Amino acid sequence: MGTTQLESVPEPKYWHLKTVLSEALDSEFSVGEILPNERDLAARFGVARATLRQALEQLELEGRLQRRRGVGTTVAPPRVGVSVDTARHAWPGAPGDAWQAVDCVREVPPASVADALGTGPDEPVHTVRRSRTYSGRPVATELLYVPQASVPDLSAIDAPAGAARARAVLRELQRLDLEGEDRAVELASARAEDARELDRLPGAPVLLVTTRFHAEGRTAALSLATYRADTCRLTFGDTGRVEIHHGPERQAS
Amino acid sequence: MGTTQLESVPEPKYWHLKTVLSEALDSEFSVGEILPNERDLAARFGVARATLRQALEQLELEGRLQRRRGVGTTVAPPRVGVSVDTARHAWPGAPGDAWQAVDCVREVPPASVADALGTGPDEPVHTVRRSRTYSGRPVATELLYVPQASVPDLSAIDAPAGAARARAVLRELQRLDLEGEDRAVELASARAEDARELDRLPGAPVLLVTTRFHAEGRTAALSLATYRADTCRLTFGDTGRVEIHHGPERQAS
DNA sequence: AAGTGGTCTAGACCACCCC
């Protein structure tokens, strides 16, 4: 078999298509520009619409495109760098944090949250909903679970489960002595509720940031923050202002 | 319009399917167990195979399933918590770090990397490839870019671009005074090369961790680490050993 | 009403793994 292997590893059409489109986006389109619709694009490239969509989905996942039903497909702006540890060693709600309190209810958290908090399986905790925006657009939603034990002085007869109560819970939290926090980041898909808030469809890819706040030797609060994976780059440490991405693969020298 | 709205918001089949499967995984399957094949499952639920696949894809994205061509679909173990800032304020390659050097070449980095490093657009830099495994399975690959200026004493006539040279570069790096580092995490899709290394298909979802190491008032090294998004949970701070995930949505009390 | 992306179908063939 001394023949030169041509097309011995035929890459999938959608993969090649994605590459072609990606290069076209770099050279021939500018941010915000709308692409031809999917049926036209598929015809132009001589593939089925489903195949084209596979390529578009990848590009959307990578934050290159933005698609909206009933509207069209546009070229997305570069990802937003959102700082995840603004005000290191500070409670949620401390002055200068990027979140906005939405509301607060008392409810029984999921079992895994109760485990982390060390509360009983049927014990309700303060559940604060907050949201985070960037130039007017929502980029993240958060559920902050605060056991009653962490805010003992909060009067039970407070505002009826609204933003005012959320702020009251956050205010009370500041009185605790924050000893430390640890975080985890993982890929998830948006729950129906979060998707609505983030202006995405259910199941959209999101980055789930879990933060445990430690005080008085236990987990005093637990935050589950859901960031839009297509538009956000989570930054830790400082600035994170530089754009870096993998380029085309190159030969070694 | 006083009628009660029934089915006014019909959820997509694949979404419902995903929920059903997810509950079945919790109650009727154990880790490592293999599921019926896609054709059987689709028939059992009375949907087309493509629809079933949409549900399976989501569950795989969430780390609940593992699918391998030619083999089958199995129930995935819980995600692995991988510490991203082991040995805080330490150079890559410092004792105890989790990475294993693979090789090292000198090549011109992508333009965005050159920008971050402040090197010329055609200036080759040391490009160290490393990999990270967890119980024998690859979980991440890394490209570490080190400008010649950061390792001035490295003799140019070193080992011919192999693991030995990689270790030599890392060793030289330790002599610099590390002033700080900053990180960013974002969703990306695996390049062909990384996908092979991670035992995934090209385009698989990955978490891209970009770390800039500062020394002598500039960026002395730049790391692009690619983690399997399906199997990894990135932890920052300390342990991160607790399992936390969103449960089913509940009513407020 | 017209046009967009989102969902779904019923088929076909391919690449890969294992027996």
Added chain:
DNA sequence: GGGTGGTCTAGACCACTTG
């Protein structure tokens, strides 16, 4: 060779936005 998941097709209909 037989079974698996991965790719691809050519259609259809639906949900949503906009003029």
